[in-house]
Amino acid sequence: MGAAFVLAVHGGAGTILRSQMTAEAEAAYRAGIRNALQAGYAVLSRGGSALDATVAAVTVLEDDPLFNAGRGSVYTTDRTQEMDAAVMDGETMNAGAVAGIFGPKNPVLAARAVMEKSEHVFLCGAGATEFCRQQKLAFESADYFFTQRRMDALEAELNARVSGGDSGDPARKHGTVGAVACDARGHLAAATSTGGMTAKMPGRVGDSPVIGAGTYADDCGGAVSTTGHGEYFIRYAVAHEISARLRLTQQPLAEICDEMVMKVLKEVDGSGGLIAVDAKRNVALSFNSEGMYRGVVRENGQSWAAIYQEALREVG
Amino acid sequence: MGAAFVLAVHGGAGTILRSQMTAEAEAAYRAGIRNALQAGYAVLSRGGSALDATVAAVTVLEDDPLFNAGRGSVYTTDRTQEMDAAVMDGETMNAGAVAGIFGPKNPVLAARAVMEKSEHVFLCGAGATEFCRQQKLAFESADYFFTQRRMDALEAELNARVSGGDSGDPARKHGTVGAVACDARGHLAAATSTGGMTAKMPGRVGDSPVIGAGTYADDCGGAVSTTGHGEYFIRYAVAHEISARLRLTQQPLAEICDEMVMKVLKEVDGSGGLIAVDAKRNVALSFNSEGMYRGVVRENGQSWAAIYQEALREVG
Numbered sequence: 261m262g263a264a265f266v267l268a269v270h271g272g273a274g275t276i277l278r279s280q281m282t283a284e285a286e287a288a289y290r291a292g293i294r295n296a297l298q299a300g301y302a303v304l305s306r307g308g309s310a311l312d313a314t315v316a317a318v319t320v321l322e323d324d325p326l327f328n329a330g331r332g333s334v335y336t337t338d339r340t341q342e343m344d345a346a347v348m349d350g351e352t353m354n355a356g357a358v359a360g361i362f363g364p365k366n367p368v369l370a371a372r373a374v375m376e377k378s379e380h381v382f383l384c385g386a387g388a389t390e391f392c393r394q395q396k397l398a399f400e401s402a403d404y405f406f407t408q409r410r411m412d413a414l415e416a417e418l419n420a421r422v423s424g425g426d427s428g429d430p431a432r433k434h435g436t437v438g439a440v441a442c443d444a445r446g447h448l449a450a451a452t453s454t455g456g457m458t459a460k461m462p463g464r465v466g467d468s469p470v471i472g473a474g475t476y477a478d479d480c481g482g483a484v485s486t487t488g489h490g491e492y493f494i495r496y497a498v499a500h501e502i503s504a505r506l507r508l509t510q511q512p513l514a515e516i517c518d519e520m521v522m523k524v525l526k527e528v529d530g531s532g533g534l535i536a537v538d539a540k541r542n543v544a545l546s547f548n549s550e551g552m553y554r555g556v557v558r559e560n561g562q563s564w565a566a567i568y569q570e571a572l573r574e575v576g
Numbered sequence: 577m578g579a580a581f582v583l584a585v586h587g588g589a590g591t592i593l594r595s596q597m598t599a600e601a602e603a604a605y606r607a608g609i610r611n612a613l614q615a616g617y618a619v620l621s622r623g624g625s626a627l628d629a630t631v632a633a634v635t636v637l638e639d640d641p642l643f644n645a646g647r648g649s650v651y652t653t654d655r656t657q658e659m660d661a662a663v664m665d666g667e668t669m670n671a672g673a674v675a676g677i678f679g680p681k682n683p684v685l686a687a688r689a690v691m692e693k694s695e696h697v698f699l700c701g702a703g704a705t706e707f708c709r710q711q712k713l714a715f716e717s718a719d720y721f722f723t724q725r726r727m728d729a730l731e732a733e734l735n736a737r738v739s740g741g742d743s744g745d746p747a748r749k750h751g752t753v754g755a756v757a758c759d760a761r762g763h764l765a766a767a768t769s770t771g772g773m774t775a776k777m778p779g780r781v782g783d784s785p786v787i788g789a790g791t792y793a794d795d796c797g798g799a800v801s802t803t804g805h806g807e808y809f810i811r812y813a814v815a816h817e818i819s820a821r822l823r824l825t826q827q828p829l830a831e832i833c834d835e836m837v838m839k840v841l842k843e844v845d846g847s848g849g850l851i852a853v854d855a856k857r858n859v860a861l862s863f864n865s866e867g868m869y870r871g872v873v874r875e876n877g878q879s880w881a882a883i884y885q886e887a888l889r890e891v892g
Contacts, residue, residue: 353811353844359675359781360700380780381807384676385701387779463703464696465675472788472813491697495669497788497816504813504820528669 263444266541267300267310268556269293269317271327272435273487273533276551278568288326290565293555294575296320297563300439305561310441310449310483311349318345318368318451321437325407327553328435330366331400332407333455335414336462341405343455344469345371350448350477357469358392359384360462362405365398368453371469373397381471385463410458417459436468438475438485442537444559448483450475450499457490466490472500479539481507487552488532492525498534506538513537517544545572579760582857583616583626584872585609585633587643588751589803589849592867594884604642606881609871610891612636613879616755621877626757626765626799627665634661634684634767637753641723643869644751646682647716648723649771651730652778657721659771660785661687666764666793673785674708675700676778678721681714684769687785689713697787701779726774733775752784754791754801758853760875764799766791766815773806782806788816795855797823803868804848808841814850822854829853833860861888 271293278286300317303309322330333341345367346357356375359382364370373395374383383391393399438452452468452475460466467474467490474493477483481503486493493499498520505516517536525532526548533547535554545554545566555565556572564572587609594602616633619625638646649657661683662673672691675698680686689711690699699707709715754768768791770784783790783806790809793799797819802809809815814836821832833852841848842864849863851870861870861882871881872888880888 348811355811360703378777379807380777381810382781382786383777383779384781385779387676387777391777391779461694461696461699461703461707463699463701463707465698465700470698470786470788471810472786472816476813491695494697494787495664495671497792497813497820500788500813500816501820504817505824508821508824 264541264559265304265442265444266537266543266556266558267297267304267313267317267439267441268535268537268543268545269296269321269439269554270485270487270533270535271321271437271553273547273549273552275549276567286567289553289567290575292321292324292326293553293565294563296439297555297557300441301557301561304441304443307444310443310447311347313441313443314439314449314451315347315368315372317439318437318453319366322366322368322453327437328455329437329453331405332410333405334410334435334458337459338462339414340462341455342462343367344466345453346469346471346475347371347375347451348449348471348475348477350479350483353478355381355471357382357471358388359465359469361389361392363389363399364392365400368451369397382469413458436487438487438535440483440485440535440537442539442541446539448477448479448537448539450477450483450485452485467493470494472497474499476500476503478503478507482513482536482538484534484536486532486534489530492528492530493532496524502536513542514544517546521546521548580857580875581620581758581760582853582859582872582874583613583620583629583633583755583757584851584853584859584861585612585637585755585870586801586803586849586851587637587753587869589863589865589868591865592883602883605869605883606891608637608640608642609869609881610879612755613871613873616757617873617877620757620759623760626759626763627663629757629759630755630765630767631663631684631688633755634753634769635682638682638684638769643753644771645753645769647721648726649721650726650751650774653775654778655730656778657771658778659683660782661769662785662787662791663687663691663767664765664787664791664793666795666799669794671697671787673698673787674704675781675785677705677708679705679715680708681716684767685713698785729774752803754803754851756799756801756851756853758855758857762855764793764795764853764855766793766799766801768801783809786810788813790815792816792819794819798829798852798854800850800852802848802850805846808844808846809848812840818852829858830860833862837862837864
């Protein structure tokens with residue numbers, strides 16, 4: 261066992277109720293979280309960087325159709341899928357983000373390419389997709405990204421709107437995946453990816469790709485990835501706020517994160533959650549919704565996960 | 577004369593040298609700044625809100641082809657124009673932003689429509705433009721937005737790239753307009769608008785529409801609008817950082833802004849500047865480039881402007 265490190269992941273927060281979950285579905289979600297943790301662990305345990313680890317973990321979550329990112333992304337009102345992602349490296353303060361892309365298999369790799377291969381930080385829409393083609397990133401077809409479950413959720417939401425209601429879809433405003441890590445050298449990174457909100461307007465950008473809102477990493481502060489009703493996370497610049505408080509105040513990580521989620525956001529009805537780490541390898545997993553798919557792995561290799569308002573349990 | 581209020585505007589920062597400026601051009605820029613200040617003053621002096629005043633000032637700067645926003649926006653490598661804008665209301669913490677739009681006459685009004693007429697904060701690309709049509713915002717043709725000067729700058733930049741150089745275009749990375757205000761009731765607002773960087777990749781989003789990077793307002797902190805090499809302003813979440821420091825530390829506004837611009841950004845070669853106000857009606861106009869088009873007006877109605885590293889002068 262080498263130096264200490266830690267990686268945390270989330271797979272979205274929202275109205276996740278034990279009463280509405282089958283044992284099979286629950287096991288599948290826990291396995292999805294475990295797989296992402298193990299992908300990140302594989303990087304960190306061989307001395308890899310927090311950046312590589314968070315990207316590896318998010319890639320696994322994007323490939324899993326259970327989560328609203330990459331494969332399995334939700335649909336817009338136009339029945340299209342538009343994906344957003346961001347990465348930030350706390351050592352260099354480099355960042356990359358994409359918004360409104362469709363085609364690249366792993367939006368988080370698109371965000372990383374923007375960071376490493378362009379002079380820009382943030383690309384959106386057709387220009388972003390074209391950049392991914394130039395970078396020869398792997399693309400997939402609409403068939404690959406399609407899931408009946410998400411299309412059903414769109415139809416339910418659109419039908420509910422006709423009658424002035426709400427479909428109650430838990431992924432409606434909260435589906436996002438993300439990872440944060442502190443590697444063995446003490447460097448931080450964060451990565452976030454999402455299909456956005458079910459029945460969002462085409463062109464809507466949530467907080468995930470907004471550096472400072474849904475994603476932020478600064479070795480002198482913290483690394484944060486959020487999930488929830490993105491508009492509120494943008495307005496309160498939640499990810500940067502947490503990092504700034506770590507840098508500027510004496511408040512401990514857990515207290516800062518709980519205050520943001522349970523007080524600042526809850527007061528304005530901004531539902532959701534976040535994961536965060538600091539350079540002392542403290543971890544916070546905070547949410548004000550019924551549940552948040554989440555997990556943590558440290559240098560001993562044990563993966564811990566939870567879904568509801570419950571303690572973390574070892575999942576392998 | 578009623579209660580105290582203050583409004584500041586900027587029209588971009590960069591390599592603005594007295595030696596390269598004709599008397600006519602200088603007078604035109606000062607008049608442009610003065611016109612924007614007077615539009616904001618007209619709102620504030622009749623008891624209007626900081627939000628209305630900043631939007632009015634930015635609208636005037638967008639309509640003036642001298643500045644890189646709205647009419648007179650720079651061109652992408654594809655010879656297209658893509659405009660970004662954002663507004664934020666410090667009283668409600670509501671915000672709206674658009675990126676990569678072409679057609680709406682005043683992108684700042686598009687950002688405001690997103691804030692007030694959609695359930696979202698941030699729209700980009702074709703979806704954002706379509707939303708503007710639905711909202712019946714005024715549109716203009718490519719002829720309206722065309723300026724020979726910006727097209728020449730693009731050609732110069734593209735030619736310079738062929739020979740591996742740089743055109744030295746002062747607007748290349750720094751053209752942006754913005755306004756911040758504290759109204760008579762003590763409420764803050766910020767608005768920013770830009771055509772982006774000359775010869776940017778299509779789809780590139782700068783800091784202007786990124787809430788927390790180029791634009792932020794919080795009555796408990798400050799209102800900030802930035803201009804400069806946007807990628808750095810995103811990575812350091814400059815606008816939110818300034819507001820957060822005002823809220824979390826005892827540092828005065830001017831010191832915070834100078835530190836961000838002259839130390840944090842300058843150390844990483846992030847050139848540009850910013851304007852900021854707080855609820856005590858302090859104003860900061862900070863930049864690390866040769867110049868920044870800038871001005872301030874207070875409740876006495878006198879407009880003050882400056883371009884180079886020089887003191888503000890009354891301009892009417």
